[in-house]
Amino acid sequence: MERHRCGWCLGDDLYEAYHDYEWGVPVKDDETLFEFLILETFQAGLSWITILRKRENFRKAFDNFDYKKIAAYDQSKIDTLLQDPGIVRNKLKVNATVSNAKAFMEVQREFGTFSNYIWGFVDGKPIKNALKTYKDAPANTKLSDTISKDLKKRGFKFVGSTVVYAHMQATGMVNDHEIQCFRYHEV
Secondary structure, eight states: OOOOOOGGGTTOHHHHHHHHHTTTOOOOOHHHHHHHHHHHHHHTTSOHHHHHHTHHHHHHHTGGGOHHHHHTOOHHHHHHHTTOTTSOOOHHHHHHHHHHHHHHHHHHHHHSSHHHHHHHTTTTSOEEOOBSSGGGSOSOOHHHHHHHHHHHHTTOOSOOHHHHHHHHHHTTSEEOSBTTSTTTTTO
């Protein structure tokens, strides 16, 4: 029996696996939150499937998304990344990854964990929407506007409201699975 999935992932095995096992699952560990933050910033202006297909290349290039290592990257490492055909070689985004790693650790110092900070915006509980179709999902909300402004104030880059909302969806801060999707009630 075929399970109903959100329409955005249909027809691609990688997309469907991401949808079935990761997208919308509440993430509370800082390492995964940072990984998704970096991937979402690189996705800005591109399709998510493009980033998903390069995810393992990003993992290798960015030291398994270790924000402590990334925060210490020097110009030589940045130059090496900009030559890596396995990732999106955007100078602004690569530099933003380094500065975002530093800002991420500042948030940890202030709040204990980045998770405490980001999940504080939703009182630690996912927002459960009731979408009939994925096309009804907003690109951003007042809450993602608020989080985006706060992140920017803290020195983060490439964290516009749309990027923030995508991060909220990916990390389960908001459940935007279609109500008929088998994952809607599971996450």
